[in-house]
Amino acid sequence: xxxxxxxxxxSNCERDVARALRSLGADPELVWHRETDLTGFDGVVLPGGFxxxxxLRTGAIAALSPIMEPVRRMAExxxxxLGICNGFQILCETGLLPGALIANRDLAFxxxxxxxxxxxxxxxxxxAAEPGQVLRIPLNSYEGNWVDPSRTGRVVARYRDDPxxxxxxxxxxxxxxxxxVGIMPHPERASDPLLGSDDxxxxxxxxxxxLRSVPA
Amino acid sequence: xxxxxxxxxxxxxxxxxxxTVQRALQDLGFAEVQEVRMNRVIDLQVDGDxxxxxxxxxxxMCRQLLANPVLEDFEVEIIG
Numbered sequence: 001x002x003x004x005x006x007x008x009x010x011s012n013c014e015r016d017v018a019r020a021l022r023s024l025g026a027d028p029e030l031v032w033h034r035e036t037d038l039t040g041f042d043g044v045v046l047p048g049g050f051x052x053x054x055x056l057r058t059g060a061i062a063a064l065s066p067i068m069e070p071v072r073r074m075a076e077x078x079x080x081x082l083g084i085c086n087g088f089q090i091l092c093e094t095g096l097l098p099g100a101l102i103a104n105r106d107l108a109f110x111x112x113x114x115x116x117x118x119x120x121x122x123x124x125x126x127x128a129a130e131p132g133q134v135l136r137i138p139l140n141s142y143e144g145n146w147v148d149p150s151r152t153g154r155v156v157a158r159y160r161d162d163p164x165x166x167x168x169x170x171x172x173x174x175x176x177x178x179x180x181v182g183i184m185p186h187p188e189r190a191s192d193p194l195l196g197s198d199d200x201x202x203x204x205x206x207x208x209x210x211l212r213s214v215p216a
Numbered sequence: 217x218x219x220x221x222x223x224x225x226x227x228x229x230x231x232x233x234x235x236t237v238q239r240a241l242q243d244l245g246f247a248e249v250q251e252v253r254m255n256r257v258i259d260l261q262v263d264g265d266x267x268x269x270x271x272x273x274x275x276x277m278c279r280q281l282l283a284n285p286v287l288e289d290f291e292v293e294i295i296g
Contacts, residue, residue, distance in 0.1 A: 057284055064281065093284070100286040105232050147229055149286065165230065 001211040004031045004041040006071070006087075008051035008062045013188060017047045017084065017204075020191035024201065024208045031067065038070040042211040043080035043124075046071070046087030048140070048186055058101060058143045059089035068094055080124040080210045081180045085141055088173075088182030092146075097173055097182050099148030104141070105165025113197065114139045114185055115160040116171040121206075123156045123178035125187075128206035135199035137185040139163060139171075144184045146170045156181065157203075179210070217267065218296035219274050221258040221282055224289050258282060259295075267294050 003026050005014045018028040028045070031038070038044060051062035062068070068090075075081045075096050083091040091097040104110055113136050118129040129135075135157075146153075146166040157172035164184075172183035187200025225231055231253050238252040260277075264270040274292045283290040 056281070060281065060284070092286070098286075100284055102230070102287070103232055105230070107232055107236060145230075145232075147287070149226075149228065165232070 001026045001043075001208060002041045003028045003211065004038050004044040005029065006031055006033055006044060006046050006067050008033045008049065008065060008090075010051045010053055011047050011049035011086070013048035013084065013186065016186075016191075017045055017188040020188040020201070020204050021045070021208060023191065024205055026208045026211060033062065033065040033067045036066045036069060038067070038074060041074070043082070043207070044071050044074055045207075046081075046083040046090050047188075048085030048087060051086055051090065054143075057093065059086060059091075059093040062086075062090045063093035072096065075175075075180045078177060078179050080207055082125060082207050083182040084186055084188065085144075085184055088184055089143060091180060091182045096180050097175055098150050098153040099146050099167070099173065101143045101184070102145045102147055103143055104145050104163070109140075109142045110144065110163050111138070111140050113137065114163055114171070116157045116185060117160055118157050120154060120156040120174070123154070123172075123174035123181045124207050124210035125172055125174070125181040125183060125203050126156045126206055127210055129202045133202070134160065135190070135202065136197045137187055137190040137200050139185040140189070141184055146173060146184070148173075152176075154178070157183065217262050217264055217270050217294060219260045219262050219270060220293045220295045221260065221274060221278060222291045222293070223256040223258065223278075223283050224291075225253060225255065225287050226289060229287050270294065
């Protein structure tokens with residue numbers, strides 16, 4: 001199960017997510033954002049960070065990177081596509097997920113553990129979790145406030161409190177078919193007891209399982 | 217040609233920064249301020265002689281990159 005982990009100028013979570021995916025039996029590979037061909041990969045992760053220094057809007061410049069064309073094709077083919085934090089912002093800017101991420105309600109960079117509750121297990125991120133399962137995962141973002149005027153996004157995990165004003169307290173949002181998911185907190189930063197929590201593993205496990213079940 | 221793009225977040229979308237500035241203005245005694253929107257201005261220096269062509273190109277830039285159609289409206293104005 002080969003997973004491409006896209007690397008944009010300013011990404012900073014690519015190694016963490018690759019390590020976590022490897023610990024779950026996947027074969028992750030870092031791929032520079034200028035790449036135009038993702039043939040042979042079963043899925044793709046857009047990791048967290050500050051691509052292009054968040055110029056203009058978070059994710060706006062990265063959404064135009066050459067790699068987003070094969071990412072779009074993978075999404076359309078039903079393959080698993082996961083965006084974490086900045087990756088979620090990029091997926092929204094690309095239009096692969098509905099809505100957009102704006103500044104947190106209290107205009108503060110939030111950097112702490114939050115509790116998220118799994119609402120819907122029909123997505124590549126939540127496939128291995130139980131409905132109602134509560135996970136303790138770090139949230140590290142300024143633009144984490146998801147707004148979706150179209151109200152077409154499917155909230156697959158929500159915050160138990162309301163840290164940032166996100167619509168419907170959405171922490172993770174899926175497209176209609178559940179193969180494209182964005183999550184604002186960082187499951188890879190809760191992937192080992194040494195980090196204070198390994199609650200993120202069940203989410204990444206769902207993603208790795210989904211890689212297996214997609215037809216080639 | 218100098219072109220000014222004004223990008224407005226639509227009224228129904230929250231503007232937390234604008235709300236903070238509004239409260240600060242009210243604290244200063246400007247109780248009449250009902251709403252503040254922190255809209256954005258982008259100025260571009262663009263090659264071209266025909267204002268209509270320049271405007272059309274800049275509108276296309278707004279659609280493809282400068283504005284987010286989920287949140288924002290834009291206006292394009294030739295200013296010099």
